[in-house]
Amino acid sequence: MHGPVSAAWLLVALCAATGAYCLLRMRSGVEEQRLSAGGEALMGFGMAVMAVPTAVFTPPRWAWPLYAAVFGAAALRTLWAVRAAPRHLHHLVGASAMVYMALAMAVAPPGPHHAHGGIGVPLLTGVLLAYFAGYVLLAGARLVPAAGSASGGGSTAAAGIRAGAAGWGDRPELARACRLSMGIGMVTMLLTM
Template sequence: MHGPALSGWLLVAVCAATGLSCLLRMRASTGEERRAAGGEAVMGFGMAAMALPAAVLTPPGWSWTVYAAVFGGATLHGLLALRRGGHHLHHLVGSLAMLYMAVTMAAPGAPGAHTEHAAAGPAGGIPVLTGALLLYYVAYVLRAGTRLVPVAAGGAGPGPAWAARPELARACRLAMALATLAMLVAL
């Protein structure tokens, strides 16, 4: 993505840390929660790679096509999970948003292609779709932020391991939603 290098690095750090915590959560979980954590880890690391500042690393022109393929695969996976009756609508919207941004940035002459940052205007894209995604993520961030209250551990015994705590999953989803929101604004 294009933009100031400091905000780019902060976005990379948040997304990479989120991806790492999702991997740890995946290791501590089973079943559907494990699959969800794995998908979120892919999203976190993919977003971190997309957010690398262009001043530090100018990716080859084909990299946006690779991002589009990865997030296209994640979108197909989300569609299949939704069809199986899973509750992955947010994962599907996230994958579609990242696919949309990768395709938009891959367009010839787009600022995301790292051709000309100074003279470049908007990357293009479809303003109505970008606006709809922005509205979705603003609503999601506000809703997720209000739900980010630690869950009280039941019983007298110790609570679940830190990697399996439900509020960690919510915090990861909130961090990725905020990162997606920042990337959409920069688009």
């Protein structure tokens, strides 16, 4: 990915931290958390590696098809999960977007700056940008607490934590915040292609 070096390092840090938290979520006692956390950790670390500034490290040409194969396998696994639970569709779109970006980098001419053949933003990039921008807005709105939950005796999530029912790795709002972070990262990466 190409863009300002400081923004690239911030994206690397955000994606790596998200991937690390998702690895910790894989230790959850909740099976659904464990299943989605593995794919999200792969996405987080994959995005972090892909976002490293080219001035620091330029992957060899064979790395991009390898990225595409890894995320293609993740997309196929997720496609299988979507058959049983359509809520995994977002993970399928994310893995497919990573395959697309890896393939775009594989066919791009070498050099620090290049475009998609000089024709502007390709249609698929625009569709993915629109999807992830919408996802970021929706995920951000879901993180805003409801007006009634902040007053009174506290929220049910806080009550569950006080009772010891949910560990910090099982908190759904943290999982949503991770997905929001990765959505923001995906928008950033698509913009810099």
